[in-house]
Amino acid sequence: xxxxxxxxxxxxxxxxxxxxxxxxxxxxxxxxxxxxxxxxxxxxxxxxxxxxxxxxxxxxxxxxxxxxxxxxxx
Numbered sequence: 517x518x519x520x521x522x523x524x525x526x527x528x529x530x531x532x533x534x535x536x537x538x539x540x541x542x543x544x545x546x547x548x549x550x551x552x553x554x555x556x557x558x559x560x561x562x563x564x565x566x567x568x569x570x571x572x573x574x575x576x577x578x579x580x581x582x583x584x585x586x587x588x589x590x
Contacts, residue, residue, distance in 0.1 A: 531587055538584030542577050549573025 550573040556566040 531590060535584045535588035538580050538587060542580035542584060545573060545580060546577040550577065 549569055553566045553570040553573065557563060557570065560566065
C-alpha cells in the first residue's frame with residue numbers, strides 16, 4: 517500500500533523533473549533564438565528580421581523560465 521509520504525515524494529519528484537524540463541527549454545530557446553541572432557545582427561544587413569527573432573527569443577525565454585519557477589515553487 518502506498519503511503520501518503522510516498523505519494524508526496526513522487527509528486528515532488530515529478531514537479532522537480534517538470535521544472536528542470538522547462539528550465540532546459542528556456543536555456544535552449546535563449547541559445548538558439550537570442551545568442552544566434554546576436555551574431556546575425558552583427559554580420560548582416562537584415563536587422564529587421566533578426567531583431568524580431570531576438571525579441572521573441574527573450575520574451576519566450578522569460579516565459580519558460582517563469583513557468584519553471586512556478587512549477588518548482590508550488
